[in-house]
Every structure is written in C-alpha cells, then in structure tokens.
Amino acid sequence: MHKTRCVAHGIQLLLKDIYEEINWVKVATDEARIIVMFMTRYTVLHVVMKEYTKYRQLRQSCATRFASNFLMLQFVLDLDNELRLFVASSEWRRFDYCTIESGTRVTEIIQSDFWARGREVIKTIELLVRVLHLVDGDGSTAGYLYEAMMRAKVAIKERCNSEASKYERIWELFENHRINNIIHPIHVVAAFLNPSYFFSQNFREDREIKDGINFIHENLLLIEEKHQFMREVQLYCSRPSTLFIATPKMMLQTSHPRIWWDYSGDDLPMLKKYAIRILN
Structure with a gap:
C-alpha cells in the first residue's frame, strides 16, 4: 500500500497561484467578479437582468475551490451579448444604483475589451480545468493523468501564442505544482x-x-x-x-x-x- 497526493487539491492550488500571480489572468477574473457581485446584489436589478439573459444565471466563485474563479468568468463570457444590451438599455439607466461608482464601473467593464481578455484567460486555463474534471470524477483516472498534464502544458504555450511574457511564469508555477503537489x-x-x-x-x-x-x-x-x-x-x-x-x-x-x-x-x-x- 502506498498513498499518493490528492490530485484535485493540487490542481486547485495551481489554479489559485495562477490567479494570484499572473496579472492578466487576475485582472480579467476580478472584472468578472465585479460584474457578478453588482448584478446579483440588488434584487430588482437581478430580476430585470434575467429577462435579458433569458433566465440564464451568473455564478459566484467559491472561496475554497479556485477553479470556480474560471467557471465564474466563463458564465459571464457566455452572456456577452445579453449583458452588453442590458447596460445599453433604458431599463439599466433607470436604476439609481447604476449611476453610483460601482454601477459606472460595471458599465465601463462591460463596454470595454474585457470580453477578449476574458476569453484569452479561459482559452489558456481550459485544459487545466478539464484535467481537474478528469480527476474529480468517478472511476480510476491514474492512467490518463500524466499525459493530460503534459498536453495541458503544451496547450498553455500555444494558446498564449508562444509569448514568453505570458506563459513562462505560468509554466514555472505549473512545473512546481506538477512535481510537488500533483504528479506522483x-x-x-x-x-x-x-x-x-x-x-x-x-x-x-x-x-x-x-x-x-x-x-x-x-x-x-x-x-x-x-x-x-x-x-x-x-x-x-x-x-x-x-x-x-x-x-x-x-x-x-x-x-x-x-x-x-x-x-x-x-x-x-x-x-x-x-x-x-x-x-x-
């Protein structure tokens, strides 16, 4: 009998470090969080938002499951057109709290290039989240983990368009966690x-x-x-x-x-x- 590490926890820690240390990842993720928190804070605003999104919901991230940061971002990105229409609507302008600082900030984010930056984050992190789903599911996945991690590493570089300034630090974090917390x-x-x-x-x-x-x-x-x-x-x-x-x-x-x-x-x-x- 030999015990191995909890792989899912190791990947969660890697995603935590990527979020905290990679600025372009953190900025887009935090902007998504600002949108979600504002849209769900006020009941009436939230009700009207759901009419624009055809009752598709935004999701908060979970403080202890760091992959949820990226799932939250994906939920926001999936409502790109709907949220753009909402903040451009007369209904949006009628809400007093949309004119305060936090409401103005949400409008600025939704009308900015946030969407392109957010999609770049998801494209880069996607395969790591898939590996997490692999090991978090039912059944034995030990025979697939090593190859999945190798494919994720290659994909990170490719999806950063081989820009060293974007992928090299992620690779450093990746290798540190892969060796110490994930791959036995x-x-x-x-x-x-x-x-x-x-x-x-x-x-x-x-x-x-x-x-x-x-x-x-x-x-x-x-x-x-x-x-x-x-x-x-x-x-x-x-x-x-x-x-x-x-x-x-x-x-x-x-x-x-x-x-x-x-x-x-x-x-x-x-x-x-x-x-x-x-x-x-």
Missing part, C-alpha cells in the same frame, strides 16, 4: 502502463518514466519479484506482437487500460499484476 511517480508509471499512451506517437521515455519504474521497483515489489518485474518491463518496452493480436489491439482505444491488461497481459504475469493494481 505512480502516476508516471500508470501512464507507462496505459497501452494507448505507451504505443502512441506522443509517448517519450524520459527520465520521469525511468524514475517512476525505479520507484515501483524499490517501494512496491517484494524482493523475489524484482528480477521478473524488470525482465517483463523490458519485454513490454520491446512491444511484443503477442500483446497485439486483433482484439487487444482494438481494445487500445475502446477500453480502460486496466481492462486491457486484464484481457491481454498473460504473457507478462508480474507486470500485469502491478499494472492492474496501479491502474485501479
């Missing part, structure tokens, strides 16, 4: 033992993969299992044709990796034993 060596081995990833063009046998296998070798195996385990790891790496007869090959894209091992791992009994345990 067991997750790396789970990716290695996920055949749909291992046999894909995206797979790279890097130092993390080797360190993960060494972690399993040193911490989870019985002494009498070590030699056979490493021999079977080498055989698996050689991609033997016996593992890829028609049915197991088809299962690569259609089944959970644990089921694949349960069905097709008889040639690698020791590796199969630990693959099923880790992927569960």
